[in-house]
Amino acid sequence: MSRRPQSEKALSAADAVDKISNGDVMMVGGFGQAGTPLFLLETLAETRTRDLTVISNNLGEQGVGLGRLLLNRQISRAIGSFFTNNPDAVKASNDGEISVELLPQGTLAEAIRAGGAGIPAFYTPTGADTELSRDKEVRAFEGRNYVLERALRADVALIKAGRADELGNLTYDKSARNFNPAMAMAASLVIVEVSEIVPVGHLSPEEIVTPHIFVDHLVESPNADN
Amino acid sequence: MLTIEESRNRILRRAYAELETGSVVNLGVGLPTALANLIDEDRSIHIHSENGILGVGPSPRSAEDSDPALINAGKQPVTLTPGGSFFDSATSFAMIRGGHIDVAVIGALQIDESGILANWLVPGENVLGVGGAMDLVTGAKRVLVVTTHCTKSGAPKIVKECTYPITATRPVDTIITERALFRRTGDGLQLAELGDGFSLESIYDSTDAEFEVSENIPVFA
Numbered sequence: 001m002s003r004r005p006q007s008e009k010a011l012s013a014a015d016a017v018d019k020i021s022n023g024d025v026m027m028v029g030g031f032g033q034a035g036t037p038l039f040l041l042e043t044l045a046e047t048r049t050r051d052l053t054v055i056s057n058n059l060g061e062q063g064v065g066l067g068r069l070l071l072n073r074q075i076s077r078a079i080g081s082f083f084t085n086n087p088d089a090v091k092a093s094n095d096g097e098i099s100v101e102l103l104p105q106g107t108l109a110e111a112i113r114a115g116g117a118g119i120p121a122f123y124t125p126t127g128a129d130t131e132l133s134r135d136k137e138v139r140a141f142e143g144r145n146y147v148l149e150r151a152l153r154a155d156v157a158l159i160k161a162g163r164a165d166e167l168g169n170l171t172y173d174k175s176a177r178n179f180n181p182a183m184a185m186a187a188s189l190v191i192v193e194v195s196e197i198v199p200v201g202h203l204s205p206e207e208i209v210t211p212h213i214f215v216d217h218l219v220e221s222p223n224a225d226n
Numbered sequence: 227m228l229t230i231e232e233s234r235n236r237i238l239r240r241a242y243a244e245l246e247t248g249s250v251v252n253l254g255v256g257l258p259t260a261l262a263n264l265i266d267e268d269r270s271i272h273i274h275s276e277n278g279i280l281g282v283g284p285s286p287r288s289a290e291d292s293d294p295a296l297i298n299a300g301k302q303p304v305t306l307t308p309g310g311s312f313f314d315s316a317t318s319f320a321m322i323r324g325g326h327i328d329v330a331v332i333g334a335l336q337i338d339e340s341g342i343l344a345n346w347l348v349p350g351e352n353v354l355g356v357g358g359a360m361d362l363v364t365g366a367k368r369v370l371v372v373t374t375h376c377t378k379s380g381a382p383k384i385v386k387e388c389t390y391p392i393t394a395t396r397p398v399d400t401i402i403t404e405r406a407l408f409r410r411t412g413d414g415l416q417l418a419e420l421g422d423g424f425s426l427e428s429i430y431d432s433t434d435a436e437f438e439v440s441e442n443i444p445v446f447a
Contacts, residue, residue: 031277031315032301034294057315082355085301090352100354105276106319106361113316126323126361131347131391145395174312175278176295181314209314 005197007166009218013043016191016219020049020156027112027152027183028056028066029159032085035176037160037193039221041065044158045072053077055112055152057105057179059089073097079152081105102132107149109182114151116185116214121150157187160221161210164194165201168215169208177209184214191217228423233374233404236421238264240402240446241331241372245271252276252322252362254332255300257372261331262304273307274327275299276358278318281310299358322358323365330366332359334373334401336388339435341397341410343371344390363394375403376432384408384415385434405429407446408437416440422447 017040020026030036041060045068052075059078060067067086069075079101083089092098103111104126114122123146127133137148159180161170170192172180184190192215228236234257242264245251252274253259263284265271273282275298283305286292292303321327336344343363346356363369376382384401401408406429407419415437417429422445 032297034277034297034301080355082357084353084355087352090354093354094352102354102356104356104360105315105358106323106365109315109319110323124323126364126394128364129395130360130393132356132360172312174293174295174306175275175297177312178277178315182316 005166005199007164007168007197007218009168009215010197011217011219013039013219016040016217017044017047017049019189019191019217020044022049023051024155025053025055025153027154027157027159027187028054029157029178029180029183030065031057031175031178033061033065035160035172035178035180036065037158038065039223040158040191040193040219041069045069045074050074051076053079055079055154057081057108059083059086061086062088070098079103079108081108103149104132109179111149111152112179112182112186115153116182119151121148123148152186154183154187156189156191157183158191158193159183160193162194163196163198163203164192164215164218165198165203167200168192168212168218169203170194170210170215171203171207172209181210184210189216190214191219193219193221195221228404234260236404236447237372237374237402240407241370244370244400244402245329247271249328250274250280250326251329251331252327252366253282253299254330254359254362255357256333258331258333259298259300259302262298267307274318274321275304276318276322276362278313278315279304279306279310280313281307283307283310319358319361322361325365325367327362327366329368329370330362331370331372332362334371334383335390336383336385337371337398337401337435338388339384339386339415339437340413341399341415342388342395343369343393343398344388345393347391349390359393363398364396368400369396369398371398371401373401373403375405382432382434386436405432411438414438417443419444419446421445
């Protein structure tokens with residue numbers, strides 16, 4: 001048996017979500033349930049933290065993940081691309097309980113990427129002259145219209161990776177990568193749910209997708225499906 | 227009359243025949259994702275999925291073979307073909323928006339007579355999302371629409387002008403329904419093929435858009 005890995009970044013889920021404050025802007029990784037930090041979200045649902053602005057592709061499913069936070073009325077605003085699959089999200093929006101900003105999925109991904117890369121805004125052809133760009137600045141380049149989109153940043157990001165080493169270097173699992181690497185770069189505090197923390201040197205430098213400088217805290221998930 | 231299943235299968239078979247060997251093809255949510263089950267390995271068609279996969283294979287054979295970390299745009303379990311790869315969402319949409327996808331196969335709510343697509347919002351219905359549709363129609367080199375010819379209540383989907391919010395100002399290139407295949411020629415649509423069992427008259431009756439008719443009209447089954 002090798003020694004048990006000791007990471008200065010390791011925290012319990014409860015201690016990690018305790019760092020999230022009322023009114024925070026919070027990015028949450030995942031596409032559907034793939035790459036969604038469900039253990040962190042379930043732990044956050046046990047707290048009284050509220051008035052969160054959530055940036056995430058989906059708003060969970062009914063009663064699951066962000067869907068549970070929604071039913072708890074912990075979310076007041078949501079920015080994302082596809083919330084239709086959670087009927088509770090559609091209802092909360094229709095009833096005025098949450099305000100929603102829809103972005104095309106590629107604009108959402110690029111806005112998060114830009115936020116982490118020090119780019120404040122960018123022009124994209126997606127959505128030009130459609131309902132989603134109605135109140136946005138449009139500029140023509142070479143005769144084609146582009147929409148000015150602002151970058152997104154957050155106070156905290158909850159993401160899910162595959163394995164981490166003690167430094168916080170991250171690998172991902174298949175299509176569970178999705179929004180997680182970009183979100184790791186775009187938030188002031190990054191909390192990562194991982195299946196396992198291994199000693200430094202156990203991950204191949206070639207398989208590390210997110211270098212440790214982007215990671216603040218690691219939480220080992222007890223969920224078997226990791 | 228075709229059953230819904232027969233209509234879907236006919237649309238998918240005809241769409242599959244439109245794809246060129248070696249091409250990179252994105253499959254949108256809904257009917258398009260089922261195309262992955264028709265791909266013959268010998269044709270080397272590379273299926274892209276917006277959530278970060280190039281090389282999507284068919285559905286897993288059984289529930290035990292499915293992996294919650296390996297899903298398509300419709301969140302259904304899929305497999306990976308040899309040579310497949312995974313990447314993050316920003317890279318995936320750089321492929322889409324940056325013109326690196328040969329064909330986007332996508333569903334429709336309405337298509338107007340100039341080829342403009344509406345496929346993300348029905349006003350008054352419980353829809354709260356756009357997903358990757360706008361990026362795909364804006365960025366793919368070719369857009370192939372697969373859809374039933376009419377809505378469930380029998381209303382034409384190919385209309386004079388979209389009454390639903392449009393997906394992009396870029397017109398689509400090909401429309402395949404169980405009844406007909408249309409190609410966009412210049413500013414308008416041309417009926418290029420008929421689905422077996424449907425007359426030209428029946429297409430005029432079930433289509434609001436004006437369209438031209440090509441000289442030869444092959445039939446697909």
